Amino acid sequence: MVPLSWYLALGAALFIIGTAGVLLRRNVLIVLLSLELMLNSVNINLVAFSNSLGDFRGQIIAIFVIAITAAEIAIALGILVALVRNKPTLEVDEVTILKG
């Protein structure tokens, strides 16, 4: 039997890789892909605890996470397409219209 801590370590490792991608990359598309990786690592933790506690609710929350992720990515890619139409760049540090 695989111990629970191994799943938690895998989730933590994938979350850290995703965080590194969000913080370090310049390309908007890769930032979004890394965000997906972070959400997925959280799902691993939810399902692992759902199994270990014998409770379905962890799996149900994971299903909701997946649904919200799908909505989020549709909106994010829509915004991205509108952005590239107005300013043809994909680099996050060149989009400074709001002086951020």
Place this chain on the structure above:
Amino acid sequence: MEQAFFLLLAVVAIVSGLTVVVTRSPIHSALALMVCFVQVAAIFLLLRAPLLAVIQIFVYVGAIIILFLFVIMMLDVRKESRTPFLKKWIVMAVTIVALLTGEMFTLLLIGGQWQSPSYMLRGGEMSSVKDLSITLFTDFLFPFEVASVILLVALVGAIILTRQEAE
């Protein structure tokens, strides 16, 4: 046996996750993420959650990654940036990632209660889809409806955002 499967899946997942972050081309990144998601689906099977494994394949691999590939091919991304990594805030970003790594693995190492018998994973048979859906459609009916409305709003919003103004 199961540990060997887990280690294989975990190693492939972490390597492909690193490829997502490190590689230059967004296409390679999206394909590596697809590999990673398939590994995670197999890990859900090891956790006896077959419904989630199927949803993971359908939604992530079948819809989200394909959507990404469509957008990558629609936009012109052949001009790859010379510096794929941010330069300005690199020290702060690396510090944050290092702190997060230290914090998470310290918590995992000192939080020894995950090894205690009350947190053992259950092997045996898969969790039944019937029980799962009964819980989903009784206790979680309202969140389920809210999620469907959110998906509808996202659909309409994406169409409106990307619509070309008729001149």
